[in-house]
Amino acid sequence: MVKAVQTHRRGYKFSLMANIFILAGLLCTLSSQANAALKITASVNQNPVVQGSSFILEIRANEGISASDWDSSALLANFVVGRTSSNSQSRYFNGKTTHITTLTTVLMARNIGAYTIPAFTIDGATTQPIKVNVISSTTANSRGLNDRNIELKVNVSTETIYVGQQFIYTTTLYIAQNTKMQSGNLTEPTVTDGVVKQIGKDENASQIINGRRFETITRQYAITINTAGETTISPTRFEGQVSTAKRGYRFGxxxxxxxxxxxxxxxxxxxxxxxxxxxxxSDFVQLVEEFQPLQNSYQQGESITRTITLTVANVDKSALPDLAISWPKTAKIYPDKPQFTNFSQQGTHFSQQVLSFAIIPNKIGKLTLPALSIPWFNNKTQQQEWATLPAKTVTIVASENSVPVENNINKPNSETNSTSSIATTESSIWRWLTFIFAGLWLLTCVTWFVLRRGNQQIYNQKVANTATPDNIWPQLETALKNNDAKQSSRLLHVWLKLQWPEIKDPHLASLPMSQECLQTCQQLLSCTYGKNTDVTNWQGQALLAQLITLRNSKPIITTSQQLSIKTQLNP
Known part of the structure; x- marks a missing residue:
């Protein structure tokens, strides 16, 4: 009995100890599983890396994590950090399911040197820090490490650059033949106290470098720096996505x-x-002038058009100088609005300014059109030069249409005296005959005036139906040169109506003309309205100059004027 009790106690103690060991083992197992619940590692795809080239930082976890769980702000001090992409995979093998999450981020080193990618902590799990060496492109070439599929190179058009000088900054993106660009963006360079402007369109070409074929994309920028001294051009940067062909596959x-x-x-x-x-x-400045019509003598009041063209290489049109000209007082000058353009020729970019002047000489004799000189600095010869136009002297003669006025002041008086003496000596019969003939003469004048007015209306209607602006213009030009206000007013109305036939009833305010032209037209109409006595003092040279400008460049009717025209056509 005693042995049975002792045996039972020994079995109980053994069972208790076994349970304790089992429980401890379970706790250890659970603790080790808890510690192995999340593990993360960090790695880079290349080391060393080339300055200005990107490399991949990869963070891998054995559980599902999100990109928002990872804080990459510690990398911004030494690297350019791109977008982070996430990829999750699940595998089932031998009855077990495993999960793998990969965070991929593209990085680019800003400067040459040795840097450390710090440790990252996600949900209590921590990666190991990574040391990265950043070397120059020259060093990489000497070591045979610079076999890149994408490269970006830049250069400037000149080595010696002056303040205010425009130079060309060219950037070229090289893409290897076995690489395909899926998407990308090329940022523009930046400067301090200057202007950067893209010029032209991107040019696509191909080039073979060290036996490898590259597709190239070239883009140019015009840069002007306004401060002298040392300066830096922050370079362009390409950000995108590419795929590279692998052996046996078209693209990866x-x-x-x-x-x-x-x-x-x-x-x-x-x-x-x-x-x-x-x-x-600049390295090229040119002044050219043109006269219309080109001749050595002109009539008084005849319009002379002088067109001056300034062409400058490698200068923005906003930096072109003003053309200041001192005109003589013996002529009236009507300048047009300057025209500015840009164009390229054989790889050189030009800016151009065109100025036109309508010159109306008002005095007979010699008229000297002044010279023009523009100073400029030739950055190739390092010398100051001048672009000049010589003075031009022309002869102004009297107008062929001018008619001398005869002095007939005493003639009416003599005729009056003669008539009076005859009247005093004539008999009564001759007096009555004189009255009869005078009455018939007055009747003839009234009849002629009525018939002439009707014929004139018929003539005006025929002119409006059959004439063209080019047919009316010589008559209007002659009337303006002769200072014939009434004839000019009549022909001006017909000419304006033929110039814009789409307007039913043209009014000056509704026509697309300049303010100066409108005012000179209104002055003519005010002179010929009613019994205005200013007709004989009216001068047509100013209106002729404005109409020549209007005729040479007929303005396009604006949208608002088209609405007004439609209202007139469809009242």
Whole structure:
């Protein structure tokens, strides 16, 4: 009995100890599983990396994590951080399910040197820090490490650059033949105290470098820096996604890419102290003039058109100088609005300014049209030069249509005296005959006036139906040169109606003409209205100049004027 009790106690103690060991094992197992619940690792796809080229930072976890769980702000001090993409995979093997989540981020080193990618912590799990060496492109070439599929190179059009001088900044993106760009964006360079403007369109070409074929995309920028001294051009950067063909496959998976060109350091030269005049720096400046009509003598009151064209290379049109001309007082000048254009020729960019002047000489004799000189600095020869137009002297003669006025002041008096003497000596019969003939003469005058007025209306209607602006213009031009206000007013109305036949009843305010032309037309109409006595003092040269300008460049009717025309056509 005693042995049975002792045996039972020993079995109980053994069972208790076994349970304790089992419980401890379970706790250890659970603890180890809890510690192995989340594990994360960090790695890069290349080391060392080339300055200005991107590389991939990959964070892998054995459970599902989100990109928002990862804070990448610690990388911004030394790297350009691109977008982060997330990829999750699940696998079932030997009755077990495993989950893998990968966070992929593209990075680019800003400067050469040794850097450390710090440790990252996500939900209590921590990665190991990674040391990264950033080397220059030259060093990579010497080590045979610079076999990149995408490269970005930049250059400037000239080495010596002056303040205010426009130069060309060219950036070229090289894409290897076995690489396909899925999407991308090319940022523009930036400067301090300057202007950057893209010019032209991107040019696509191909080039073979070291036996490899590359597709190229070239883009140009016009840069002007307004401060002399040391300056830096922050380079362009390409951000996009590419896929590279692998052996046996056409193209692989899409990979994010960031690549940056080299930073350029420039020394901007100041304006030379001995330079005189308004500062203009270029390698080509040209002044050209044209006269219409081109002849050595002109009639008084005849319009002369002088057109001056200024062409400058590698200067923005906003930086072109003003053309200041001192005109003689023996002529009236009517300038047109300056016209500015840009164009390219054989890889050189030009800006152009065109000025036209209508010159109306008002005095007979010699008329000297002044010379024009523009100073500029030739950045190739490092010397100041001048673009000039010589003075031109023409002869002004009397108008062929001018008629001398005879002095007939005493003639009416003599006729009156003669008539009076005859009247006193004539008999009564001759007096009655004189009255009869005078009455018949008055009747004839009234009849002629009525018939002439009717014929004139018929003539005006025929002119309006059959004439053209080119047919009416010589008559109107002659009337204006002769200072014939009434004839000019009648022909002006017909000519304006033929110029814009789409307007039913043309009024001056509804016609697309300049304010100066409108005012000169109104002055003519006010002179010929009613019994105005200013008709004999009216001069047609100013209106002729305005109409020549209007005729040479017939304005397009605006939208608001078209609505007014439709209202007139459909009352």
């Amino acid at each position: 998976s899409v990979t994010p890419v960031i690549i940056q060109a080299d930073t350029l350091h420039l020394n901007i030269q100041t304006q030379p102290t001995d330079y005189q005049g308004e500062w203009l720096v």
